[in-house]
Amino acid sequence: MLTLWDHRFAQRTQRMESSAIRELLKFTENPDVISFAGGMPAPEVFPIEKFKEACLTVLDQNGPASLQYGSTDGYAPLREMIARYSARYGINVTIDNILITSGSQQALDLLGKILINPGDGVLVESPTYVGALQAWRAYGAEFVPVPTDEDGMMTSKLESCLRAGPKFIYALPNFQNPTGSTLAYDRRLKLIELAENYGVPIVEDDPYGQLRFEGENLPAIEVLDSQTRAQEECYSGNVIYLSTFSKTLAPGIRLAWVIAPPPVITKLIQAKQGTDLHTSTFNQMVAYEVAKDGFLYEHAKLIRKVYKERRDVMLDTLSEYMPEGVSWTHPKGGLFLWVTLPECLNSQDLFKDAVAEKVAFVPGDSFYAEGGGFNTMRLNFSNACPERINEGIFRLANVLKKHLVANS
Amino acid sequence: MLTLWDHRFAQRTQRMESSAIRELLKFTENPDVISFAGGMPAPEVFPIEKFKEACLTVLDQNGPASLQYGSTDGYAPLREMIARYSARYGINVTIDNILITSGSQQALDLLGKILINPGDGVLVESPTYVGALQAWRAYGAEFVPVPTDEDGMMTSKLESCLRAGPKFIYALPNFQNPTGSTLAYDRRLKLIELAENYGVPIVEDDPYGQLRFEGENLPAIEVLDSQTRAQEECYSGNVIYLSTFSKTLAPGIRLAWVIAPPPVITKLIQAKQGTDLHTSTFNQMVAYEVAKDGFLYEHAKLIRKVYKERRDVMLDTLSEYMPEGVSWTHPKGGLFLWVTLPECLNSQDLFKDAVAEKVAFVPGDSFYAEGGGFNTMRLNFSNACPERINEGIFRLANVLKKHLVANS
CATH class of the missing domain: 3.40.640.10 (Type I PLP-dependent aspartate aminotransferase-like (Major domain))
Incomplete structure (x- = not known):
């Protein structure tokens, strides 16, 4: 619906759109959906007790x-x-x-x-x-x-x-x-x-x-x-x-x-x-x-341990479940890996069916300034626990296989 | 000093300058300076204990x-x-x-x-x-x-x-x-x-x-x-x-x-x-x-009480110490009042001497989009306690009187 406001917005807003990733975050709010979208850290490693102590110290000493x-x-x-x-x-x-x-x-x-x-x-x-x-x-x-x-x-x-x-x-x-x-x-x-x-x-x-x-x-x-x-x-x-x-x-x-x-x-x-x-x-x-x-040095060790395990599970399950013609990167750190699908598949189309099967990722095209990348997707391995990564990649591979059959 | 970077900055940065007020905040860091600059709330009314409870509750229940x-x-x-x-x-x-x-x-x-x-x-x-x-x-x-x-x-x-x-x-x-x-x-x-x-x-x-x-x-x-x-x-x-x-x-x-x-x-x-x-x-x-x-309703009552007292002290001391030809607003709320000096005085000049006498305010010209207002100043009455308001206005009036004498 066009409103009185639309003609008032500045020219630069015409180039503004909601980030696909931010929009996708709402899918992650349903706990049934295993989300490899977003770029969220593992909540299990947040140092909550340290934060409690720090809040009290700051408010007591420097309120x-x-x-x-x-x-x-x-x-x-x-x-x-x-x-x-x-x-x-x-x-x-x-x-x-x-x-x-x-x-x-x-x-x-x-x-x-x-x-x-x-x-x-x-x-x-x-x-x-x-x-x-x-x-x-x-x-x-x-x-x-x-x-x-x-x-x-x-x-x-x-x-x-x-x-x-x-x-x-x-x-x-x-x-x-x-x-x-x-x-x-x-x-x-x-x-x-x-x-x-x-x-x-x-x-x-x-x-x-x-x-x-x-x-x-x-x-x-x-x-x-x-x-x-x-x-x-x-x-x-x-x-x-x-x-x-x-x-x-x-x-x-x-x-x-x-x-x-x-x-x-x-x-x-x-x-x-x-x-x-x-x-x-x-x-x-x-x-x-x-x-x-020096807490960050020690804490980073824990994060690396947890994320490495999750990355390994994702790499293993991708190898186990994904059909031929799908490839992915092997990152040595960080939170993400990148999947390239056969050219006949479109990750935007895949996304809708994936969410219906309760698994989410980010279609790759939004990461290309010049457009393209329709057969790519970004998977986050830091946020979900190993069991959910295994189940999520299994679901995702099944969606992908269905699309491959439909396209063959 | 011109650097390699200067030619790289976007055109819009030529219209960017540090806000006078933000720059002035550094004067407030010296506790000897009684500052009527800035727009800072009274730190005495911050609900520190409520914040401590809230931080613990949030981290315990929603960490x-x-x-x-x-x-x-x-x-x-x-x-x-x-x-x-x-x-x-x-x-x-x-x-x-x-x-x-x-x-x-x-x-x-x-x-x-x-x-x-x-x-x-x-x-x-x-x-x-x-x-x-x-x-x-x-x-x-x-x-x-x-x-x-x-x-x-x-x-x-x-x-x-x-x-x-x-x-x-x-x-x-x-x-x-x-x-x-x-x-x-x-x-x-x-x-x-x-x-x-x-x-x-x-x-x-x-x-x-x-x-x-x-x-x-x-x-x-x-x-x-x-x-x-x-x-x-x-x-x-x-x-x-x-x-x-x-x-x-x-x-x-x-x-x-x-x-x-x-x-x-x-x-x-x-x-x-x-x-x-x-x-x-x-x-x-x-x-x-x-x-x-509903904490805010109760807390606002306390803030109003404290700020009203401080405004009253500022109005009273202005009346008591300021020389003829100086006028000021009588705000019914908020954090600020506005002083107009005789046209012969410049509040930027006054400012330097005021800081030397350990009292600060904001010269009024920066609040005018079109320039001007050189004989105005903004005084904040929320941040300083009544005793310091009294002393600060006393100091400020003396600086002002010296400038009046020098200009007469």
Whole structure:
């Protein structure tokens, strides 16, 4: 129904649509549906007792300050802790390089706000995180997709894309959302070299870096980039690095951070002032209290153990139940794997029948900035317990087989 | 220092600047400074024990859900509670009319995102809330100021402004930020009538409505507008109403809400998905737990009592210490009053000396979309205790007297 309001909405809203993933979350509310949609952590690993203690400590020791307005850049002790935490991974920064955001989604939005003029190109992996596409479409971005394979962004195809003059490169180097693939070491170096040559900055989104189940951690693009620079060039570092507490602590507190050169942080703070003033003081203090004594390192071990088991169950059951012609990635960490169906199948069509059979996933097409990917799907393995993963993949394979028969 | 980054920032960032108020908050960190800047609630009235109970209850009864991702529109029981709460003030809506936001500042940002094309006019009171100007400048708004007096927006001047074709009217009807003035009843009716005639919607920002110390509550513009409509016209209601828990509960949890016709809510949800996915699940559940049994009604009585006392002290000490030629408003509620100095004085100049004398305020010019107001200042009376208000106004009057002498 057209209403009086429709003609009032801004032009940019014509490019706004509900994210398929967010819409799908409502299917996960029915506990009968085994959902591989969404990107939700395992609720079993949330450190609830730690949160209880932390809430009481914060309210006892810092009650008035925790409930009061705070500064836009974020709670200083939390930013100091993030600086120490980052140093363990080779990222050497001070609190002046760190801004606290209300989840990484806000970091993506703020980066769009400060960097994207309507019509600006943004170089993205194909496929890529749909939330980034959604955030930047609102600012009029035009996406320049770079193909990916099992080793992540195909840097051999990068140079021709860079000639299009994109405003920045968006890279998800570790256990990428949606494919689960990891950017190979030599490709990281190539990406940095080309970005530097073309004067194009890199936005490195790393929500899953601490969730590697096997193999060696690879250095962050941020780390490799800074190794190419002299100390005094810290103002011209070419990488904006994003990470979050959503996957190692809890997403419900909406806490993430940006690491960037000070001129970028200054501009992000200005943008954030007008966007939400600041991120919840209380949540920042509680997260600091939970995490300050190294809890995240220990807790990440538990998460890795749980997620590895779930990934293994999903890989095993995919092998066991899926018909020939279906393939999938073997992520070494993170929350997702990526399934490619025979070309004759359409995952949107499949989705409706899957939900009827009480199993859900995300059809892959929404992750492609340029369209396509109709025979792909993203499966999340972090949220469901092993028994439900087994049952869910069994159901999904059956739906798929029916569609294959109908198409043959 | 110009850096490599400067040429990369989007055009809209050229209109972005740090809010004077936010910058001033850093002065308030020095406990020796008596700050009438900022808009901070009295920390003494934060219901810390209620929060402790609520955090434990939420984590005990709903731990995993409270720490998990949630839906973009907000926690349904909280939205239901807001619907019940609003009904007490004559606003009759369902949860489909309500979106939870990360503070009212986010509501302003999202409204800018969905309504403002670059160059669109936005009709604002002069002076008005600086955070709204900041939020909407980022979307390219051009402001159309309407003069105000002690009865709020001068609706006699409204029609000529409406002929400029603004996208919407921004009104702060109760104890306006910054002046503390309240829009008179007959002006509310006139505003609604003219807005309807010109087909221009009204954004009604009401953070302080529950904080009236004296006189009768006036009906919200939202209420008066809906009284002019038949039931079936609910989709075409002309008012978007904003309120918040920041002033009646605590700002540090960043929780506010929008009440609007469903087509607006739908568009706001799409915009919010790309902006921060959703507002903290944990904070929404905790606020619901604190407030669900009518706590806000009782608590608002306490806040009104404390703030009325502080306002009275500020009015009394202004009368006692201020030299001739200085005038101020007599707000019947809220957090602020507005001081007008002799034309020869500049409040920016005054500010530097005031901080040296350990008292702070907000120079008034930043509240004027069109510039000007250099002889005005905003004083907050909610945050400091009576003794400090007395001492602070004494210090401020002395600084002012010195400037008067220097100018004579």
